[in-house]
Each structure stands twice: as structure tokens, then as C-alpha cells.
Amino acid sequence: MNVDITDLTRRFGRTEAVAGVNLRTGAGVFGLLGPNGAGKTSLLRMMATALPPTSGQLRLLGRDPGAYGPRREIRRRLGYLPQNLGYYPGFTVAEFVEYFALLKDMPPGQVPRAVAAAVEHVGLGDKARAKLRTLSGGMLRRAGIAQAIVNGPELLLLDEPTAGLDPEQRVSFRALLRDLGQRATVVVSTHLVEDVGAACTEVALMDAGKIVFHGTPDELTARGEGTGAAGDAPLERGYSAVLAAARSATAARS
Amino acid sequence: MTATTDAPVRPRPSSAARAVPLTAARLLRIELRHSPMPWILPLIAALFWFDSYRPSISQPPIWVLRTFWNMGQGHTIVDFGPFVAGMAAWIGSRDGRRGTSDLVTATARPRWLAQLVTWAAAAIWAVGGYLVFVGVMFGVYAHQGLGGAPPWWWVPVGTAAVAAFSAAGFAAGVFFPSRFAAPLAAFGAFVVMMLSSQTGFTATSGWALILPTNSNGNYEAVSGVFYRYLPDLPIARVMFLAGIAVAVLGLLGLPSGAGGPGLRRAAAVVTLAGVAAAGTAIGLAGTAWRGPYGIVIPALHDAANDQPVRYTPVCGHAAGTPVCMNPAYRRYLPDVTAALRPLLAEMAGLPGAPARATQVPGTYTSSEGEANPVVTISGRPPVLRVPLDALATLPGYTGFTGAPETEALFADQLRALSVHAFVGAGNGTGAPAQQAVQAALLLRVGVPFAVQANVMDAGNGPGPPPPPTTGPVYAAARRLAALPPAARHAWLAAHLGALRSGHLTLAQLP
Numbered sequence: 001m002n003v004d005i006t007d008l009t010r011r012f013g014r015t016e017a018v019a020g021v022n023l024r025t026g027a028g029v030f031g032l033l034g035p036n037g038a039g040k041t042s043l044l045r046m047m048a049t050a051l052p053p054t055s056g057q058l059r060l061l062g063r064d065p066g067a068y069g070p071r072r073e074i075r076r077r078l079g080y081l082p083q084n085l086g087y088y089p090g091f092t093v094a095e096f097v098e099y100f101a102l103l104k105d106m107p108p109g110q111v112p113r114a115v116a117a118a119v120e121h122v123g124l125g126d127k128a129r130a131k132l133r134t135l136s137g138g139m140l141r142r143a144g145i146a147q148a149i150v151n152g153p154e155l156l157l158l159d160e161p162t163a164g165l166d167p168e169q170r171v172s173f174r175a176l177l178r179d180l181g182q183r184a185t186v187v188v189s190t191h192l193v194e195d196v197g198a199a200c201t202e203v204a205l206m207d208a209g210k211i212v213f214h215g216t217p218d219e220l221t222a223r224g225e226g227t228g229a230a231g232d233a234p235l236e237r238g239y240s241a242v243l244a245a246a247r248s249a250t251a252a253r254s
Numbered sequence: 255m256t257a258t259t260d261a262p263v264r265p266r267p268s269s270a271a272r273a274v275p276l277t278a279a280r281l282l283r284i285e286l287r288h289s290p291m292p293w294i295l296p297l298i299a300a301l302f303w304f305d306s307y308r309p310s311i312s313q314p315p316i317w318v319l320r321t322f323w324n325m326g327q328g329h330t331i332v333d334f335g336p337f338v339a340g341m342a343a344w345i346g347s348r349d350g351r352r353g354t355s356d357l358v359t360a361t362a363r364p365r366w367l368a369q370l371v372t373w374a375a376a377a378i379w380a381v382g383g384y385l386v387f388v389g390v391m392f393g394v395y396a397h398q399g400l401g402g403a404p405p406w407w408w409v410p411v412g413t414a415a416v417a418a419f420s421a422a423g424f425a426a427g428v429f430f431p432s433r434f435a436a437p438l439a440a441f442g443a444f445v446v447m448m449l450s451s452q453t454g455f456t457a458t459s460g461w462a463l464i465l466p467t468n469s470n471g472n473y474e475a476v477s478g479v480f481y482r483y484l485p486d487l488p489i490a491r492v493m494f495l496a497g498i499a500v501a502v503l504g505l506l507g508l509p510s511g512a513g514g515p516g517l518r519r520a521a522a523v524v525t526l527a528g529v530a531a532a533g534t535a536i537g538l539a540g541t542a543w544r545g546p547y548g549i550v551i552p553a554l555h556d557a558a559n560d561q562p563v564r565y566t567p568v569c570g571h572a573a574g575t576p577v578c579m580n581p582a583y584r585r586y587l588p589d590v591t592a593a594l595r596p597l598l599a600e601m602a603g604l605p606g607a608p609a610r611a612t613q614v615p616g617t618y619t620s621s622e623g624e625a626n627p628v629v630t631i632s633g634r635p636p637v638l639r640v641p642l643d644a645l646a647t648l649p650g651y652t653g654f655t656g657a658p659e660t661e662a663l664f665a666d667q668l669r670a671l672s673v674h675a676f677v678g679a680g681n682g683t684g685a686p687a688q689q690a691v692q693a694a695l696l697l698r699v700g701v702p703f704a705v706q707a708n709v710m711d712a713g714n715g716p717g718p719p720p721p722p723t724t725g726p727v728y729a730a731a732r733r734l735a736a737l738p739p740a741a742r743h744a745w746l747a748a749h750l751g752a753l754r755s756g757h758l759t760l761a762q763l764p
Binding site: 045048049050051068069072073075076078080082084085086087088090091095098099100102103104105108111147 | 276277284355360363364515
């Protein structure tokens with residue numbers, strides 16, 4: 001298992017953003033769905049080793065990120081695109097990607113080729129020398145994806161990767177995800193259920209810090225059939241049905 | 255998804271150890287290209303020109319005098335420090351401001367090492383700017399043909415100060431990553447500079463000598479002319495400033511996210527080493543004392559630096575008497591010979607008249623670092639010894655006074671001090687008869703009574719100022735000056751011995 005999470009929690013003061021999550025997954029594209037404030041970003045930040053958990057166990061790529069040595073090994077094999085991508089406006093696309101390739105401890109000799117490949121992969125080859133400050137929101141997002149994949153990660157964490165991408169870019173991005181999922185574990189947090197349907201082999205739905213569904217996209221679709229749940233597409237109806245069921249169960253318990 | 259399996263470990267290449275410096279070099283290249291530190295350099299250049307260079311050119315064209323303002327008093331550091339600290343804080347706060355903290359935290363390279371690379375790029379620009387500005391200034395000085403030797407030891411002090419300000423500002427930005435970090439760091443650095451300068455006005459000894467803008471004893475006017483610049487205090491200050499820089503940079507490696515346990519232990523050692531270096535430097539400054547040629551720190555002092563600098567004097571003639579000077583003062587030789595010419599002509603043939611005049615170094619012994627401008631006549635044959643560096647004014651434009659005024663003041667003061675020595679008045683005002691003869695001789699060589707008092711008082715002249723130009727002293731002086739030259743010469747030849755021994759009274763003057 002590349003991701004093995006047991007009873008993971010994360011509190012911010014009195015708010016429990018992640019409340020006892022259990023999750024295990026191997027290679028493939030894993031979709032993480034959920035409404036705003038469900039705890040997806042906090043979970044991804046913990047998986048990215050950017051945020052320490054309050055309690056619970058987390059093993060990534062077979063290692064415990066709580067210890068420095070294994071954490072560093074994980075980070076060498078990790079790609080991460082945060083929800084709010086910070087960037088250095090004066091850097092060019094290629095420099096931005098190269099900078100993070102070097103921070104990821106890639107062998108320097110491999111960096112130029114890896115940077116060129118990553119930039120081409122996200123369709124920014126002709127913008128490699130453009131300053132980040134001159135790029136559109138979608139292009140910036142693609143530059144962020146390029147830095148995430150530059151080291152050929154075994155674990156790729158993408159928080160809202162398709163936000164700001166146009167339909168054509170989203171289609172090619174899904175193809176990229178499927179390709180990456182052949183070799184690595186790709187965890188994609190998104191609001192867009194069609195991304196999940198098109199690219200993910202597994203999906204989990206989070207609400208109020210908990211995972212309320214874990215299965216395949218087809219299983220999620222099936223949960224919506226005959227329920228009359230809101231949604232334009234079958235997967236959306238499954239999403240709405242699972243959320244409604246989880247919330248009514250929570251209300252009944254309280 | 256039933257069992258946990260360990261993923262295959264991708265082995266690090268065997269050349270990983272060699273790759274680390276290469277990675278750092280490539281990161282440094284990117285950081286150098288994008289560091290905003292160069293943006294501030296034009297502003298510093300303007301300030302540097304107004305505050306460090308421009309005021310200095312009113313000083314006489316001797317390295318030690320012209321660089322005292324900008325290097326000795328630390329104005330170059332004042333010009334750089336606040337701006338460098340502010341910009342370094344801006345750079346240090348980059349990840350906090352730009353929202354890249356998560357992104358960089360999730361990378362394998364220890365945060366501390368990445369931060370050191372970012373700081374290094376900023377420091378290279380700042381220190382490089384400092385060296386270029388000082389280099390250009392020194393180049394201009396060299397082109398102007400300054401006498402003496404440049405104060406090289408004070409360049410590393412400024413360099414270390416700029417590095418320390420960049421490190422302190424950068425650390426402030428890292429620990430307080432907000433947009434206010436930069437202005438607060440700049441203001442803090444400015445306050446530190448002001449406190450340093452303020453302390454320097456009063457603290458002439460002890461630990462406070464370590465402060466980079468404390469000018470007490472940094473230079474003596476004989477440095478780089480008759481003696482070397484003593485490196486004792488610069489070495490201690492470099493230790494102090496480098497220690498601060500190292501300690502502050504070490505602090506960045508202490509937080510848990512900065513790196514692994516080994517690296518954090520190394521950071522703790524670096525921090526302690528920096529603190530120890532700075533503390534040792536403060537302790538060394540506490541043992542400092544003001545020697546005749548600058549600040550001496552016994553533990554750092556090399557006695558070889560006390561040896562006078564060998565030089566071949568430049569000589570001219572005044573009324574047939576050789577006048578020799580240090581080559582650093584070559585351009586003043588015509589002024590000195592012109593000033594001494596009527597005086598030496600008046601003294602010619604009299605007992606004890608100088609057979610030669612020579613420039614000697616002033617003696618800097620007072621706590622204020624001032625030298626008394628005492629001209630002496632001694633030796634056989636008698637030699638007129640003139641400490642030009644101790645005179646209040648050298649000829650030339652001073653920024654406040656035009657060249658003709660300073661030339662006249664210089665000539666009058668040189669004549670007055672020489673006559674004072676000739677009549678044997680020593681370090682005091684002299685006996686009334688000596689005062690009268692002095693006044694008469696000065697009147698004969700073109701220094702009116704009304705000017706004499708001011709001249710003798712200027713620049714800590716020997717003893718209290720002479721009495722007003724009325725009374726029995728000046729009456730006797732008028733009588734002596736009114737004698738025909740031959741009669742005055744004959745009287746002086748007959749009575750100079752008694753005059754110098756203080757046995758002559760006013761009543762015995764003609």
C-alpha cells in the first residue's frame with residue numbers, strides 16, 4: 001500500500017478538520033470528493049508531510065513520515081500541488097519547475113531533461129521561458145502540476161488540480177492522470193465529479209472530517225440510482241445521495 | 255487493499271554526496287538571478303554618494319583623513335545596513351508572503367540548507383554591492399592621487415557588517431513572515447546603527463569599541479603615512495560581526511522543520527560558535543587600549559605593526575634651509591616652504607636656528623584621540639620638527655572654508671608654532687619676555703598681533719591663548735619689531751640663550 005492511514009485526526013484549536021480517517025490505497029488514481037470544509041485539504045496536507053497529524057497513524061510509500069529519515073525519503077518520491085498554489089512571480093516556468101526539482105533532491109544531471117519533460121507534459125513547452133507573473137490562472141495551475149510531477153513521483157497529491165483549466169486542458173489532464181496512475185498512487189482532491197468519473201479507479205467521499213464512502217466510481221454511481229438525489233449526471237446523484245445519507249445518519253445519532 | 259506492503263526503495267545514486275554542492279550551486283544560480291536585493295542597490299548608491307563619498311572630498315587628500323568619515327566612522331555601513339536588512343527580511347519572508355510554505359516544506363531538501371542558499375544569494379548581492387561601491391570610491395581616491403595608504407583593514411569590517419545585517423534581516427523575515435517584516439527590519443537596523451553611533455560618541459574604550467560605527471581610535475592621522483593601520487580592532491570587529499551573522503544563520507536551523515536531528519545539532523553548534531566568536535570579540539575589545547598609533551588589543555597585537563613605515567622624504571628649500579616631508583604630504587611641500595621661508599630667513603644666523611625642517615608624526619595620546627600640534631626644535635644641528643597631521647588645518651578647500659583662507663591659516667599657524675618653539679616657550683604660553691619676542695617675530699613674518707591669539711588657540715595650540723594685544727607684552731613686542739633688522743638680529747643673537755632659559759624679563763627687551 002502506498003497510502004496507509006489509520007484513525008488519522010487533525011485539530012485546529014477546537015475544530016476537528018480530520019476526524020479519524022482510515023484509508024488504504026495502492027497504485028492508481030484515487031479521487032477525494034467532498035463539499036467545502038470536509039477536510040480534504042487538511043488530509044492532503046498531512047499526506048504531503050506539510051502538516052503533522054494530531055493523532056493516528058500515517059504510512060506513505062511504506063514509511064512512517066513521523067521520523068525524519070523516512071520522511072525525507074517520502075518527500076523525494078512525492079509530488080504535491082496545494083490548493084492555493086504559491087509561486088515566485090519573477091521565476092520563469094522552467095526555473096520554477098527546476099527549483100522544485102532541485103529541492104526534491106533530484107540528481108542535478110537529470111534535472112534539465114526532467115524539467116523539459118514535465119513542462120511539455122502539461123502543455124507549457126512554448127511558455128517555458130515566460131515569467132510566472134505573465135501566466136493566466138490555468139497556466140499557473142499547469143505550472144504547479146509540472147513542479148509536482150517533475151521528479152516522477154510515486155505518490156502524487158493534487159488538490160483541486162483542474163481548477164481554472166479550460167475543457168480541452170481538463171481532457172488532456174485526465175489523460176495525464178491515467179498515465180501517471182499506471183505507475184504511481186495519484187490522490188486527486190476535487191469538487192468536479194466528472195474528473196473522478198473519467199480518471200479515477202477509486203474514490204472516497206469526505207464530509208465533516210470523515211470518509212463517508214470509499215469504493216469505485218461505479219459503486220458511487222450505483223448509490224444514487226433510484227434515490228431521486230439531486231444531480232445532472234449519475235455520479236453526481238451518487239455523490240448527493242451518499243452525502244444526504246451520511247448527514248441524516250449523523251443527525252439521527254445526535 | 256488488505257495488507258500493507260512496503261514500496262520498493264528507489265536507491266539514491268552513489269554520486270548523491272557529490273551532487274549536493276552541485277544542487278546548491280544550481281539553486282544559488284536561480285536565487286541570484288531572482289534575488290530582489292539588486293533593486294535596492296541604486297538607492298544605496300545614491301545615499302552612498304551623498305553620505306559617504308561627497309562629504310569625504312572636503313577632507314585633505316590623504317587616505318587616512320579622507321576615509322575617516324566613510325570607513326573610520328562607519329558611514330558606508332550606515333548607508334548599507336538598514337536597506338540590506340530590510341530587503342533581506344523581504345526575501346526571508348518570501349515563502350510566508352507568497353504562500354509557498356507548504357510547497358517547500360514538502361520537499362526533501364532540508365529547509366535550513368535551502369534557506370542558506372536563498373540568504374547566500376541575497377548576501378552575495380549586498381556584499382558585492384558594498385565591495386563595488388567601496389572599490390569605486392577607492393578607485394576615485396586613487397585617481398585623485400591621495401597620499402598615504404588605503405585603510406584596507408576596514409573593508410572586511412564593512413563587508414562583515416553588511417553580511418551580518420543581511421543575515422539578521424533574513425532571519426527576521428523567516429521567523430516573522432509578513433509584509434511588515436521588511437520595514438520593521440530596516441527600522442530596527444537603523445536604530446541599531448544610531449545606538450552604535452551614539453554609544454561611540456561617549457564610549458572611548460572598553461567593549462563599546464566593538465560597535466561598527468564607534469569611531470574612537472579606529473584611525474589615527476598617522477595611520478597609513480608614518481605607521482601601518484593597526485589591524486587589532488578590525489580583526490575583533492570582523493569576529494564580532496561574522497559571529498553575529500553565523501549565530502543568526504544557525505538559529506534558522508534550530509526549528510523542528512529545518513532539517514533532521516543531525517542537521518539541527520549542527521545548527522546548534524553553528525549558533526554557539528557564532529555566539530562564542532561574537533562574545534570573544536567583545537571580550538577582546540574590553541582589553542583594548544589606545545596606543546600612539548591606534549587601538550591595541552594585546553591578544554591580537556603584532557609588534558611588527560608598531561614599526562614606522564620606511565619612506566624616502568620629498569624635500570624642498572626655504573631660505574636656503576632644507577625642508578623634508580613624508581611623500582604622502584608631497585602636495586603640501588610648496589605651502590610648507592612658503593610658510594617657513596620668511597621665518598627661516600629671519601632666524602638665519604641666530605643661535606639655535608634650524609639647519610633643517612622635517613615632518614614628524616603627531617603623538618596621539620589623549621583619550622579623545624587628538625594630538626597636540628607641538629613643533630619642536632632639537633638636535634645638533636638643530637632640526638625643526640613639524641607634526642603636520644596634528645595641525646588644525648591643511649591648505650585647501652574644506653567644504654566650509656575656501657582654499658585661500660585655509661592656506662593663510664595654515665601658514666600663520668605653522669609660523670606661530672615654529673616661533674613658539676624657537677623662543678623656547680615649550681608646551682606652555684611662555685614667560686612674558688618669550689611671548690613678546692614671539693609676537694615681534696611673528697609680526698615681522700606677516701602674522702599681525704590680532705591674528706596671533708587665534709592662531710595659537712586653533713587646534714589645541716600649546717597652552718592657554720595669549721593675552722590681549724595690549725599691555726606690556728605687546729608694547730615690548732612692538733618695540734622689538736620696530737628695531738632695524740640688523741639691530742634686532744644682533745639683540746636676539748645676544749639674548750636668545752637667556753630668553754630660552756626664561757631668565758630674561760620684559761624690562762630687558764630693547
